[in-house]
Amino acid sequence: MPATSVLLNLLWIIFGGAWMAAGWLLAAVIMAITIIGLPWARAALTIAIYTLLPFGHTVIDRPSGAIGGTLGFIGNLIWLVLAGWWLALGHVVTAVLLAVTIIGIPFAWAHLKLAGASLAPVGTEIVPRGGPPRVF
Numbered sequence: 001m002p003a004t005s006v007l008l009n010l011l012w013i014i015f016g017g018a019w020m021a022a023g024w025l026l027a028a029v030i031m032a033i034t035i036i037g038l039p040w041a042r043a044a045l046t047i048a049i050y051t052l053l054p055f056g057h058t059v060i061d062r063p064s065g066a067i068g069g070t071l072g073f074i075g076n077l078i079w080l081v082l083a084g085w086w087l088a089l090g091h092v093v094t095a096v097l098l099a100v101t102i103i104g105i106p107f108a109w110a111h112l113k114l115a116g117a118s119l120a121p122v123g124t125e126i127v128p129r130g131g132p133p134r135v136f
Helices: 003-033 038-052 066-099 105-119
Strands: 057-061 124-128
Touching (some): 038 105, 038 124
């Protein structure tokens, strides 16, 4: 990981990344406790790791088959109702607070990207930028 990504990730953790990653981790734990929510727990845990260290990685859609696309859509719809909206809201509020300062604008932009990922995490994959896919 380049030095700029390491520095940005450290600043990110200080300025809102840690508490949003904790929110994602809480959502993953709640989903895992229900047993039925295990597919969402895995998606939430993956995004929690990405929320903790977003710089140097990106979110991509996994290729899906005929059934996977429909099941993924249904899974994302259920996720949106149960947890996605409040995680997205947390990212948007944090982004607005960070955008007040010039230094916080890059972090606000990252929070807005994470707000979009909050709405539909099922069927996504986190990969390093410019490198081979990494498995979490």
